[in-house]
Amino acid sequence: MASKVAPSANVAVTRDTPDTISVSGELTFATAQKALADVRAAVSQASPTILDLGGVSRADSAGLACVLTILAEAPALAVARMPDGMRALARVSDVEPMLAERR
Numbered sequence: 001m002a003s004k005v006a007p008s009a010n011v012a013v014t015r016d017t018p019d020t021i022s023v024s025g026e027l028t029f030a031t032a033q034k035a036l037a038d039v040r041a042a043v044s045q046a047s048p049t050i051l052d053l054g055g056v057s058r059a060d061s062a063g064l065a066c067v068l069t070i071l072a073e074a075p076a077l078a079v080a081r082m083p084d085g086m087r088a089l090a091r092v093s094d095v096e097p098m099l100a101e102r103r
Contacts, residue, residue: 012055013038021048021077024055027063027086036066043074054081064089068098 011025013035021042027035042048051070056063064086071077079099082090090096 011035011038013042015042015046015048016052018046019048020050020052020080022052022055024057026058027053027056027066028058028060029062032062032066035063036069039066039070040073043070043077047076048074049076049078050080051077052080053083053086056083056086059083059086059089061089061093064093064095068095071098 011023011027011031011034014022014024016022021039023035023039025031039051051067053067067079067086071079082099087096087099090099
């Protein structure tokens with residue numbers, strides 16, 4: 001059963017399983033700072049290994065920066081199900097190699 005960690009405007013962070021943190025909704029300039037705090041809180045509660053972005057419906061450069069910050073702070077995390085738009089933004093920003101994806 002998924003436990004909701006925290007809602008943030010149009011973004012939500014949940015712990016679906018002990019090893020997975022899921023982000024859903026819009027990961028944008030308007031929500032990235034709160035989403036980052038929510039993911040940090042979720043990481044501090046356990047030792048997740050997967051950051052699942054499959055539920056992200058929209059992302060911008062602030063959302064991408066949020067994900068990069070999370071990965072820098074929690075190097076054991078791997079990204080899963082990154083949205084195509086975020087992947088394209090990472091590619092043109094030349095940071096795609098920093099987003100090692102699993103699954």
